[in-house]
Amino acid sequence: MNKPEAISVAAQAQAMIIPVEAFVSKDYARAEADKLWRKVWLQAGRIEDIPESGNYITYEIGDDSVLILRKQDGAIAAYRNVCTHRGRRLVDTPKGQRNARGSAPRFTCGFHAWTFELDGTASYIERPEEWGGALCDEVTRLGGVKVDTWGGFVWINLDPEAGPLREFLEPAATTLDPFRLQDMRPRWRYWTQFECNWKVALEAFNETYHVAGTHPEMMAFGEYVGWGQRQGLHSNIGYDAADGVEENKSKLRLGAGDPRTSTAEMQKYIWDGVNTNTTKTLVDVAQRLPTELPEGTPPGEVVRHWLETAKKEDAARGVVWPEIDPSHVAASGTAWQIFPNQQIGHAVNNMLCYQARPVDADPDRCYFEVAVYQLWADGEAPETEWTYLAPDDFPHILRQDFSNMAAVQKGMKMAGYPGNIPNPKNEGAVISLHQSLAAYMGTGAPIPLATPVKGAGA
Ligand code: FES
């Protein structure tokens, strides 16, 4: 059994006001390119998308595009996706797609046919002698980009001086390692665009304070009293739960009232309504709780029976959940916000991931991505691709979340609006994001709410 390090629990954040500059300022959005996106490790894809030599994907962030591929020796490499001759983008993203993905033994530029091998060297240049001997490998090879892997994800960093990925990710990496995210494969993955800042999109998912207001029908199934706390550059969120029901602090949790029937109903509602953070096995086993367990079974026993039965039934068909101490599952919470722009909603057999990126350097537009991963039996994982879905075509629970995006972006621009005042307990991850952002951007730090803010109440 994995016995990870204890997770340090940060003190609850103090009440803060977050200036709106980071959401609405064009100058701030432009500055993000150099100060943020070109400095941090960014989750750029999944390892399983490039299993064989010659397989490649691209990742785009602002003006930058990175070509990520599997070399002949099996290692993953990342290059600036630009031809070293006269700057043509080497691999184009097909119109309407999120990124390029394919397989090629080498890459030929569409402009003057310079050709690059998987190791980045230029292997064909027309009439190189006409440069008078000035062309050497150092000048012609593709520019390297730092690349590493963790959790089954490929991460890139555009800063040649960047420190190690692992260091950047802690304490998230050590906390999430036991969940073996690298063994999961997507059930589906969609991307879309919103008329809001990328932070507005992410912040709609890093707290449960919005459930009563945005998803009122979900209040019938459970309580959504939670916390969010800073963890290094990152943060995590989770639910409060009674002592002795550690399992109920996790992503896979019981419904309120009679937990046998409400869990059955909640699981069915999630599966049919949004198809996110559960699996078919968990849903099926939950449907049997009211018949398999007598009325009045204590919640702790219901959740244990549910998870143990699902785990056994999965194991019987070759889907083996990792063994993780329930106290670690509880302390890890329900989701991690990996600075700056990814959220991993982790569970022992599935994860729900969100990511957001700006469209160009426009503070008012972003790309938003949702992917659900789970453990599969050998050969059962479906072939998936990033698929565009218009916001209105998403399942209705997500549409409820999406309905706030542009409205928040508009609202924050109102003259005299002093800034956001997140709930320091439940929305601690919102405060944490802006603390980390301010460290990179040099501006926009949350201000203790007790300090009078210029313009407040004006
Ligand atoms: S720009 Fe690529 S070959 Fe000329």
Ligand SMILES: [Fe+2]
């Ligand atoms: Fe929501």
